[in-house]
Amino acid sequence: MELTSIIMPCHNNLAYTSLAVESLFRHTKLPFELILVDEASTDGSKGYFDELRRSKTNVKVVTKGQEGFTSAVNRGLEIARGDLLCVVNNDLAFTPNWLDQLVLCLKTAGEKLHIREVGLVGPASNYVGGFQAVNNMRYTLSEVDSVAEKFHELNEGNWHYTHFLSGFCLLFTRKVFEEVGFLDERFNPGGFDDNDYCLRAFRKGFALIIAGDTFIHHFGSKTLDLPPFKHMKRGMANQEKFIRKWLDDKSQKVFAMYRIKNVERWIGQSLAKTSEFADGIVILDDGSKDGTPEIVKQFPKVVDYKYHNRSLQEARDRQELLEMTKSYNPDWIVAIDGDEVWEDKVNRDYIQRLARPFDPEINAYVVRYFTFWDDIKHYRADGIFGSMSNIRMFRNLPNQFMHSDHPQGFHVNSVPRFPWGCRAVTSIRVKHYGYVNEEDRLRKFLFYTKFDTDKRRTDIGNEDYHHLVSQTVRRRKWKEDCSL
Numbered sequence: 199m200e201l202t203s204i205i206m207p208c209h210n211n212l213a214y215t216s217l218a219v220e221s222l223f224r225h226t227k228l229p230f231e232l233i234l235v236d237e238a239s240t241d242g243s244k245g246y247f248d249e250l251r252r253s254k255t256n257v258k259v260v261t262k263g264q265e266g267f268t269s270a271v272n273r274g275l276e277i278a279r280g281d282l283l284c285v286v287n288n289d290l291a292f293t294p295n296w297l298d299q300l301v302l303c304l305k306t307a308g309e310k311l312h313i314r315e316v317g318l319v320g321p322a323s324n325y326v327g328g329f330q331a332v333n334n335m336r337y338t339l340s341e342v343d344s345v346a347e348k349f350h351e352l353n354e355g356n357w358h359y360t361h362f363l364s365g366f367c368l369l370f371t372r373k374v375f376e377e378v379g380f381l382d383e384r385f386n387p388g389g390f391d392d393n394d395y396c397l398r399a400f401r402k403g404f405a406l407i408i409a410g411d412t413f414i415h416h417f418g419s420k421t422l423d424l425p426p427f428k429h430m431k432r433g434m435a436n437q438e439k440f441i442r443k444w445l446d447d448k449s450q451k452v453f454a455m456y457r458i459k460n461v462e463r464w465i466g467q468s469l470a471k472t473s474e475f476a477d478g479i480v481i482l483d484d485g486s487k488d489g490t491p492e493i494v495k496q497f498p499k500v501v502d503y504k505y506h507n508r509s510l511q512e513a514r515d516r517q518e519l520l521e522m523t524k525s526y527n528p529d530w531i532v533a534i535d536g537d538e539v540w541e542d543k544v545n546r547d548y549i550q551r552l553a554r555p556f557d558p559e560i561n562a563y564v565v566r567y568f569t570f571w572d573d574i575k576h577y578r579a580d581g582i583f584g585s586m587s588n589i590r591m592f593r594n595l596p597n598q599f600m601h602s603d604h605p606q607g608f609h610v611n612s613v614p615r616f617p618w619g620c621r622a623v624t625s626i627r628v629k630h631y632g633y634v635n636e637e638d639r640l641r642k643f644l645f646y647t648k649f650d651t652d653k654r655r656t657d658i659g660n661e662d663y664h665h666l667v668s669q670t671v672r673r674r675k676w677k678e679d680c681s682l
Contacts, residue, residue: 202230202297202369203280206288207270209237212246214289214417219250221292225343228297233278235260235270266387272380284369291339291415293346296321300369303409307357313615314597317374317404318396320363322349322411325418328362329619330408342415349413356410361559361620363406365392366416370399377402384443389436394443397559400620403596444558451477452549453528455519457512458494458536459484464631465536466493472534473499475549478526482519484510490536501526513607516600520614524594529553532591533612537632538567542678544626552591552624562616563591567628571673574634580672582659589613589621590628608650609657629676633666643667 204222208215222232234247236259247259260273271285282301300319308316322332337345378398385391396406454476458465472479478501481494485507494503502522523531530553534540552563566587568577578584590612598614633639643666653662 199229200281200301201279202228202282202284202301203233203274203278204230204284204286205233205235205271205274205278206286207235207237207267207274208239208243208247208288209264210239210241210243211288212239212241212243215243216246218286218288218290218292221290222286223254225292225294226297227295228301230284230297231256231258231279233258233260233274235262235274237262237266237270238264266383268381268383268386268388268391271391272383275375275380281372282369283372283375284367285365286368287366287416289417289419290367291342291417293412293414294343295350296346296412296414297369299350299412300409303357303407303412304369304371307407307409308405310355311357311359311407312601312603313359313405313407314599315404316407317399318363318368318370318406319409320366320368320406321409321414323364323366323414323416325416326364326366328364329358329360330364332413339415346413346415350411353411358408358410359615359617360406360408361400361561361617362393362396363408365395367414368392368395374399374402374404378404382443384439385436389434390440391436393440393559397444400561401593401595403598405597406617441556441558445556446554450529450550450553451527452530452532452553453478453480453523453526454532454534455479455523456481456534456536457484457515457519458482458486458490460486460488460490461536462486462489462493463537464539465490466496468534468536468539469494469497469500471539471544472532473497475540475544475546476532477528478502480519480523480526482506482515482522484515511607513600513602513604513610516610516612520598520600524598528594530591531594531613534590534628535612535630535632537630539629539631540565541627541629549591555622557622559620560622561593561595561620562589562613562622563626564588564621564623565590565626565628567630568676569630569632570634570676571671572634572636574631574676576673576675577629578633578671579674581665583665584672587623589616590626592616604654604657605652606649608646609654639666 236247250257251259262273304316304319320330322330324335381391382394454472476499479499480502481500483505494500564587569583571578592613600610602610643663646663655661
């Protein structure tokens with residue numbers, strides 16, 4: 199059975215440490231070793247640790263100077279033997295089956311959420327930032343065990359893909375540690391070391407999951423509130439270090455990828471615009487019978503053009519297109535369809551600014567697209583057409599893939615999945631010309647009505663496809679310059 203190494207840095211606060219250790223032994227059933235890293239405690243913690251080491255065969259104690267939480271974690275990682283590694287604060291109250299539940303999430307969330315290589319998981323808590331926070335929970339410390347059990351019962355399997363996990367309780371695999379390495383000690387004594395580690399893991403292609411069915415009580419900031427660390431402002435003082443570390447001024451390699459078929463009317467205009475900002479363009483043609491292939495050949499930025507004539511399977515085709523584009527090792531990828539044109543303001547400088555975000559946790563950009571109706575001067579503004587947006591530009595990272603659970607592979611997103619926290623919404627508008635002609639709308643309506651055997655509102659936006667042939671629509675005039 200796998201061993202979990204639990205690393206707990208400690209500086210004074212013996213009352214909190216002893217409560218954490220006692221609840222840990224009471225509620226941890228899986229095999230584990232506890233590595234206590236004593237950072238020059240002066241409150242009797244040393245005697246408590248010595249007694250633990252004598253009475254427990256699975257306790258190790260490391261004594262070090264007062265360098266900070268980040269260094270303490272690294273000293274623990276150096277001697278950890280576990281297949282799984284868990285970094286915890288010393289001001290926690292562990293709850294029944296906490297580790298069993300986190301390990302289950304680590305092992306099975308990938309299959310359930312259709313995500314590759316889950317590498318890190320963390321629980322929910324009363325005192326934590328971001329999406330792990332459970333607000334307005336009222337209980338006494340004597341009630342925390344029963345509260346956590348009820349919380350699990352109500353939320354079992356409630357797991358969420360995320361870009362960040364707080365370091366108060368962070369479980370990760372040995373593989374993550376081998377590939378990502380130690381915590382960055384520039385963040386001593388603490389703060390943004392967890393942001394940095396999660397970002398490094400995310401950039402390596404490891405998925406992070408919130409185990410939203412596991413609750414652990416956190417007293418919160420008990421070490422950083424001590425006099426030696428008051429200047430750290432509970433870790434926020436390290437924010438500038440984090441931003442500066444990840445700032446990247448060099449030019450980014452940006453590729454565009456297209457999946458097209460019979461778009462001779464629009465593809466020239468689309469490729470002309472995209473050529474202004476992309477370093478290369480990759481195209482998968484699903485069997486065009488019109489003049490599309492000849493038009494594509496006129497654009498030097500098209501570095502890869504593949505033509506096939508096989509049965510429609512959007513999920514298969516978009517995955518193939520993604521792999522084709524990734525083979526050129528771009529830093530960022532922009533997904534565009536052959537009947538789409540990005541608005542005039544978007545040029546190379548604009549895209550390069552997006553590709554070098556000030557916030558290093560941004561990995562994807564959302565754009566709005568406007569579907570033109572009956573002519574190229576008016577777009578449809580009612581219903582789902584009035585609020586269409588999606589990710590279209592994203593950072594090229596390992597383990598990305600296209601997913602569809604639709605039986606015919608319809609309604610595949612144009613890009614891989616990204617968690618909410620690492621997306622940014624832009625003001626970019628994309629002009630979508632695929633529904634300008636009534637005959638094209640009717641053709642698509644008849645096709646999807648006949649062949650889509652699993653019509654879902656979440657995919658279509660309605661119960662069926664009648665919005666494609668509606669005769670009662672609201673249109674608005676397009677303005678190329680819509681700045682305030």
